[in-house]
């Protein structure tokens with residue numbers, strides 16, 4: 456079984472919800488209360504990630520994320536990064552420092568280094584444009600990204616298998632049309648297709664993207680469930696999928712679409728139509744079953 460729990464479903468600037476990051480869990484069979492998964496994968500870990508974890512660990516469904524009343528970062532095996540906005544990477548400094556010091560092996564002193572998965576460009580820029588400022592200096596030495604993570608660069612073609620969980624679940628990475636500096640796809644950002652090899656059912660996780668039927672239409676049609684970026688409020692520059700554009704999609708797509716990355720106005724009466732026209736707004740801290748069945 457593979458499950459997904461949103462650490463948050465909010466936009467970059469949301470204050471009533473945490474930012475849009477997700478925790479994927481692999482289970483041998485249906486989880487009972489207090490169980491820990493076989494493997495875990497974070498999809499992004501933004502500025503509000505640590506606060507969200509702190510809340511999540513207090514729920515009986517996710518108690519394995521806590522240890523002695525604190526966040527147990529050792530429970531995280533892998534982190535996938537969709538792109539470099541702070542709502543997707545802003546929690547990595549805390550995760551890295553605690554893994555390096557607090558969660559180091561008590562006998563060998565070796566840091567807990569989760570696998571860090573993304574495109575080669577994002578991995579390079581993540582260090583030199585973002586994390587090196589806070590993580591580059593240690594007492595007596597300079598550090599690199601590999602002091603904190605085991606790096607796994609992946610191909611972004613939407614069709615090859617980038618990585619797997621438990622052999623059964625395949626992850627493919629596709630580029631997203633999020634920020635155009637000059638032209639489409641020229642600033643690295645990506646989303647995920649997750650496929651159950653046994654049943655061929657699939658789930659799409661859009662990452663931050665504008666509506667992109669040309670690039671993503673066939674994946675959207677193929678997917679059984681779509682978690683899609685959504686912007687409720689109009690703004691002069693569009694870098695997300697606007698709700699008025701999403702409403703124009705075919706009903707067959709909308710009905711399997713659960714929207715996330717939404718602003719704090721989600722419960723205003725003017726957005727009541729979302730529940731009727733889509734598969735609803737995704738909720739934080741609820742464990743969604745992506746694929747049923749024992750491993």
Ligand SMILES: [Zn+2]
Pocket residue numbers: 466467475540542543663716
């Ligand atoms: Zn974002």
Ligand SMILES: [Zn+2]
Pocket residue numbers: 538540633663
């Ligand atoms: Zn973004």
